[in-house]
Amino acid sequence: MNVSAPLLRTGLAAQIREFIVDGISAGRWEPGERIVERRIATELGVSQGPVREALRQLEALRLVESLPNRGARVRPFTEQDLGEIFPVRAGLERSAAELALPRLAGRVDALERHNRRLAEAAETGDLQQQMRLSIEFHREVVEAAGNRLLVSVWESLGIELWTTLSLRLHQTEIYSKSAEHAVLIEAFRRQDPEAPRMLHEHVMNYAP
Incomplete structure (x- = not known):
């Protein structure tokens, strides 16, 4: 999120939530570290109310936790957390693919563009860019x-954050994902009824 531009008033808490998730993903706030409402409000030029609401939403998603008289902090993430999030994500994406299958053939060009850029990022070793492009590929399917x-619901899972944590903890070889995406693209192109199952298995490869 570009913090130099003023935030839109509509959906303000959601935008702040995205800003915090991006910060956790990038390592700005490490597990166990406090997130200070006032500092975020000052940085973004907003009141503390929507920041507080964003933190409540993130607490409901188990990304942050509130401490008595100490405010919010990033939750220390565990293997169990990772083991729980990816089956939920995989189930959502399988449902999305089932709903989208008749339309995905018309989105093959967009999927191929995402995947081509992912392969290019893999060649340069840009892990952060690889992760973002991989998620963009999956977002294309979900939106379809x-x-x-x-x-x-899919967006609210904090996909980028959990993927980052999985990569950090397990050194997942994301560079291989472009090859898996290529197989999925061909399945979408021919409207293969097995494509949703294939997508589910692909997402579960991120899980510990």
């Missing part, structure tokens, strides 16, 4: 379902 609730 045309189900706003499903997209909202």
